[in-house]
Amino acid sequence: MCTAATYNTRCHYFGRNLDLEYSYHEQVAVTPRNYPFQFRNVKSVMKHPAIIGMAFVVDGFPLYYDAMNEKGLGMAGLNFPDNCDFKDPQEGKDNIASFELIPYVLSLCSTTEEAKVLLSHVNITNEPFSDKLPTNPLHWMVADGKDVIVVEQTASGLHVYDDPVGVMTNNPTFDMQMNRLADYRNLSVESALPCAFAKGLDLHPYSRGMGGMGLPGDLSSASRFVKVAFTRMNSLSDDSESASISQFFHILGSVEQQRGLCKLGEDKYEITIYSSCCNLDLGIYYYTTYENSQISAVDMHHENLDGDTVVTYDLIKGQQVHYQN
Numbered sequence: 001m002c003t004a005a006t007y008n009t010r011c012h013y014f015g016r017n018l019d020l021e022y023s024y025h026e027q028v029a030v031t032p033r034n035y036p037f038q039f040r041n042v043k044s045v046m047k048h049p050a051i052i053g054m055a056f057v058v059d060g061f062p063l064y065y066d067a068m069n070e071k072g073l074g075m076a077g078l079n080f081p082d083n084c085d086f087k088d089p090q091e092g093k094d095n096i097a098s099f100e101l102i103p104y105v106l107s108l109c110s111t112t113e114e115a116k117v118l119l120s121h122v123n124i125t126n127e128p129f130s131d132k133l134p135t136n137p138l139h140w141m142v143a144d145g146k147d148v149i150v151v152e153q154t155a156s157g158l159h160v161y162d163d164p165v166g167v168m169t170n171n172p173t174f175d176m177q178m179n180r181l182a183d184y185r186n187l188s189v190e191s192a193l194p195c196a197f198a199k200g201l202d203l204h205p206y207s208r209g210m211g212g213m214g215l216p217g218d219l220s221s222a223s224r225f226v227k228v229a230f231t232r233m234n235s236l237s238d239d240s241e242s243a244s245i246s247q248f249f250h251i252l253g254s255v256e257q258q259r260g261l262c263k264l265g266e267d268k269y270e271i272t273i274y275s276s277c278c279n280l281d282l283g284i285y286y287y288t289t290y291e292n293s294q295i296s297a298v299d300m301h302h303e304n305l306d307g308d309t310v311v312t313y314d315l316i317k318g319q320q321v322h323y324q325n
């Protein structure tokens with residue numbers, strides 16, 4: 001399971017939880033402007049905005065999980081089993097392999113609006129990166145400081161949805177997630193609204209937070225969608241960088257996966273391997289890992305963005321305890 005979210009204060013933030021029971025060797029990867037993106041079926045992009053994000057870098061190619069470009073556009077891929085339908089290349093379409101979609105969009109677009117136009121010609125293909133890395137089912141969230149969209153390719157074709165709640169998880173399809181949200185339309189952050197259940201009935205609000213009673217707390221993707229939508233839509237912080245990123249990680253923390261709660265086999269448990277937060281305006285990629293709750297950061301503008309090879313940073317994974325005495 002995974003969760004993606006956006007959050008806006010003075011700057012605009014975009015990120016995700018990566019929830020999985022195993023790890024590839026993911027790293028923070030900066031792709032400079034002159035790295036040549038060679039795609040399988042469409043023409044190469046030799047010069048593009050610089051990109052930073054989390055990637056598994058194989059033979060120098062950044063297989064991004066989530067990333068942003070220096071124009072302020074972010075994109076994240078999340079698991080989308082059963083519904084996802086990547087197809088064979090089709091005549092008359094821009095055929096983009098699923099592992100190419102993040103570099104393709106982030107190297108050619110500056111805004112969500114531009115991404116919508118680009119995606120309207122796209123067929124996402126099932127071509128694997130290599131024999132060792134077969135295609136996995138994914139759907140994507142794309143966001144700039146203004147708009148958020150969700151991109152899903154199912155048996156009926158490629159769908160682009162406007163995302164008014166600025167969050168996304170896994171199954172079911174995005175339109176169904178939004179339909180289900182109506183089941184929770186009476187939830188509120190108010191602790192003691194008058195009883196709507198029956199006029200005059202004295203039902204004492206014995207606790208704070210009762211306006212949110214009924215908010216799901218389990219780890220399923222449908223429940224996480226509701227939980228993170230409620231959290232994100234009501235989130236408040238001041239607009240400093242420190243307060244904004246703290247709040248962002250709290251939004252993702254509302255749906256994080258603790259080891260032991262989601263069993264996938266003998267001694268196999270899904271956990272939140274990392275959480276990321278991109279400052280879309282400043283090009284800073286913040287992250288925490290399951291073991292390391294201290295926020296680490298890589299600033300793309302501290303790199304030579306006119307280079308032509310991908311620069312990587314290993315994740316700082318061990319817990320960083322700040323002893324005070």
Ligand SMILES: C[C@H](CCC(=O)NCCS(=O)(=O)O)[C@H]1CC[C@H]2[C@@H]3[C@H](O)C[C@@H]4C[C@H](O)CC[C@]4(C)[C@H]3C[C@H](O)[C@]12C
Nearest residue numbers: 001002019056063064065077078079099134135136170
């Ligand atoms: C599985 C990851 C998504 C996490 C997630 O949603 N898990 C939930 C599992 S479930 O719903 O509960 O079953 C996705 C996110 C990004 C994906 C990776 C990126 O797309 C980059 C490459 C792409 C290659 O085609 C496959 C390997 C890969 C390295 C991908 C492996 C895997 O599919 C990743 C790591």
